[in-house]
Amino acid sequence: MKFERFVAVRYLTRRQGLFAFITTLIGVAGVSVGVAALITTLSVMNGFQTDIKDKIIGAQSHILVFGRMSKDTYQKNIRLIEQLPLVEAAAPHIYGQGIITYAGQSVGLIVRGLDPEQEKKINTLADSVEEGSFTPDWPEDAPPPLVLGSELAANLGADIGDDVVLISPQSISTSAGMFPKMKKFRISGLLRTGYYEFDNTIAYTLLSHASDFLGLRQGTTGIAVKLHNINDADKAAAQIQDVIGHGYSVRTFAQLNSTLYAALKLEKTMMFIILFLIIGVASLNIAGNLILLGTEKLRDIGIMRAMGASPRMIRKIFMWEAMVIAGLGIVLGLLLACLLCWIIATFNIVELPGDIYYLTKVPVRMQLWDIVAVIGGSCLICFAAGLYPAVKASRVHPTDAIRYG
Template sequence: MFRPLSLFVGLRYTRAKRRNHFISFISLISMLGIMLGIVALIVVLSVMNGFHTEIQARILGMASHATLSNPYGDMSDWPDLLERVRKHESVIGAAPFVELQAMLANGSDVSGAQLRGILPREEDQVAELRRDMIQGDMDDLVAGKFRVILGRELAAYLGVGVGDRVTVVTPQVSATPIGIMPRLKACTVSGLFAAGMSDYDRHAGFLHLEDAAKLMRLGSGVTGVRLKLTDLFEAPRLVRDIAYDLGGTYRVIDWTQHHRNFFAALRTEKRMMSIILFLIVAVAAFNIVSTLVMVVTDKRPDIAILRTLGASPARIMAIFMVQGTTIGAVGTLLGIGGGIALALNVEPIVAGIEGLFGVHFLDPNIYYISKLPSDLRARDIAWVAAGAFLMSVLATLYPAWRAARTDPAEALRYE
């Protein structure tokens, strides 16, 4: 269908000056619309990818790639289990933990918290708590001292700082002469951390593993073992292999299951934002329809002459498809170039705008992420470019079909 003559005439029509300047104006607007739509789409997708990556890194800085636990009770064989899982080729690090839900109290200030018993040196293998420490040190967690590291927001809510004492109320109960009483233990705040995620900074704390086990009456047992894997994106497959190698006696949960709803919400948000922004490209692409309809009307005598010289309807259709596709292709290429350039420099550009006008788009006092992270991905660029180009081609079909149906005798009657 797209023979050399169709390509030559179609490109000639695209470059030629028209008697009707309004047609040229509409063509330019269509091209600019496609370009701006693609720029906006690429930049927004890149920023959303950046936020997704940043949030994921912060979550995995505190959480583990996977956890092993015993569905039938505590794990007293955890030292042997650590040695076994560390020999697995997909495991980078492993560390035991004790999980407990507790109430923390300081005077009249009370807050629920999720406390985790850890071994500081082992914890370094699976999490980035040491990196997030803002006061104190992880090594201050010593067995028998009952020291606790709290999230910054949790400590602020309770009104405590390093060196202060908080009362830990556990769900375990003790029988006393006056009845059943919850277990209470005074702990000293030895450090504060800020992970940049409210779920952790407001509701999490850390104890030494042995202290947490005593509070939960686990003896020498633990709640489970946390794992760090070679490829976090392959975690679902890798944990299945690990569970199989361990004989299927342990329950294995990876990070995608722990935070399934959160990451599903992020994916849905990105998908919906992509669809909304793609409508900008669609509107611009279908402006090509109005452009070509006016071009066909303007070129009716030319079409009639080509038909009388032997040009087939298919060739006439191809000429106008070439013209419309060229507009779409140029707009797509300009949009890709502009989108890549802007996405790669969005952080300094935003910083420059903030400095120039004295504003903060992401106030560091409100948002944990005070900069616009950008993660440009070739896959996003490819499908945006392909989608924009495909819509441009589809937009040419109706006007080109109208041109192919032009009756030469009717078109030349008044010429």
Template sequence: MILSPFEWTIAKRYMLPGKGERFIALVAGISLVAVMLGVAALVIVMSVMNGFRAELFDKIVNLNGHAIIQAYGGRLDNWQSVLEDVRGTPGVTRASPLIEQPLLASFNGRVEAILVRGNTGEDINRLADKVKAGNLPELRTGSDNVAIGKQLAQNLGAQVGDVITIINPAGRSTPFGTVPRQIAYRIAAIFEIGVYDYDNAFVVMPMKDAQTLLLTGDQIGMIEVTTNNPDRVGEILAPLTRQLSGRAVVTDWRTINASLFEALAVERVAMFVILSIIVLVAVFNILSSLIMLVRAKTRDIAILRTMGATRHSLLKVFVTAGFCIGAMGTVAGVIIGFIFLYFRQPIVHLVEILTGQNLWDPSIRFLTELPARSDPVEIATICIMALVFSFLATLYPAYKAASTDPVQVLRYE
């Protein structure tokens, strides 16, 4: 829609009402602010939801892979040949043996439930960028060194260099019953993955040490698998699922975390719909301000019509006036949204200080910090939606202005 200089001049004049029309200007300003806040809320919430899902996915998958092959009974016999078959499957980029077993750990009278993970040296090295204290290379086979999560270290009151005792209830048999197996391990490193449940429970050690602790010999419990496309993991591993039927079960990341990711997807759609209604309500303010403007300018419109202005010109003038309000509100909303996202963590801390409430409890939110990840396509969708709503809100007032009969108006005024 191209405006002539005359039409653009009139549109600018109507976007800035005069002194006698300050109430109309106030309503127009409120409309702009309402659209701005609605768009900003959509940008912020959708980016945080995307960030929450992406961060959870990255942290969970980086630690557990895209799928787990778990043996029936917890012991995978002849696992070396199975591992070779997995690595030879098209689409599989990495496969490594894994031992995982819930046990207990004690230190200075404190006892915590833990999840012992026996990893290969390559998998242990993947934690290098997560280490907060200590030296990860000290986790060598036979060294009796372990790495533990940051939250678990806080719960036990332990630091790097301290010795914790890991208790395995499946110990040795005696005439008086089974005596739990207790082995002391030195804490060589403390890591923070960023997922509360992991940082609160994980104790990582070399695989041979885990086999010794659990008395499993050379057996393992599972194989973790990473593929080149996490969305096609079921299709990629389908041949393995058939091959291992009766010996092991193949479970992908969607099944393992189904309830969590489904809840996030539902909440994401619900938040988008609810916040879209806020934008819709905001553009009704544009509608009301334009209606008031048309009523206030009825005599001016009639004069313009008698001077030769066409109905189409007046239609474009009022559509432009209303659409510009929506466009400015949309642009301002996107800018404010990105500013909020950039300073989101300090803002959360400020609100916590002002309210005295813990707004981001990692034990509830899974992640230690508020994440955000903006999707350009989603941001463009939000902007287009706001602009379309703004355009539609201008049509009725613009039509009323264009249909004004100058003869009837000037006769009675």
């Protein structure tokens, strides 16, 4: 062991006095609590972000292509898109606006048309159906089926089997003038994605019925695309744009939900900065501990200087002292964070209201880069805290240190 490390470890383990022991313990504990709090908080936030992302992608897809297409055009474009190596599957979709009326209530919504069999290839929307189905076994003369989001159905007071009327923003011309286009649908199912924005604003029906209601003549308003790897979304979007031409809009899931993702990212960044102050406070304890050590070991410093130790060696002794305290604190904090995350993920300590979050347990997801950032930042700030005491101790004159120590 080098001289500097040997002296630093000896000073740390052989210091006399209860006060010196307590200050060292506070320094280690402060770093431990700060690291554990920061990693645990970031892991919980990652869990919520991942859960929200899964809900959004599960109800949509990785990439959406927008643009009115005839039946032959969208079938041709789907074949072209599915030939791309990054693409796993593609399916037609229809998005349109309308108004739903039931029992004297009228609510604006998004009408989404889909093919249930093809939809299974690009998302997990079918797994979100709580009651009923997209294709009920009804008589041929029954109104077309309509699946409502659970929140939308609850707000309307409607249930499976109830007839509702959809009003299209398009008007039809008659001899008496222009009238809004209306069509009767029958609720065939209730769907809960777990994302309130979808469950309160979207109604789902079969592709043919949505096309007829919106006057698309068996066409669609776009194509939904699923990728092999979600991280290739931007690259795949550019390839899809080149294949189908620039007459269509190609948007990734991140672009479609940019406001939400920006808010989540900002929230995580601010929490990182705020909780990092805990480690900053702990580093002040380390600085105070080293200043106390410099005063306590003033005579020892003078003797080492008189025996040939350079100021650089004295600085290294104090910096090693700071990093040993920080290292112990970081290791203990990391172990404590792992324990806390395991407890939160395993046991229902904090029970979430299911009607708000659609979860009963707090989701936890530890990410390597977050842990690396916390450890790296903690080492850096603890290193900075040890600089002043180390420099101050190295500037002590040997004669004065021996005389007054």
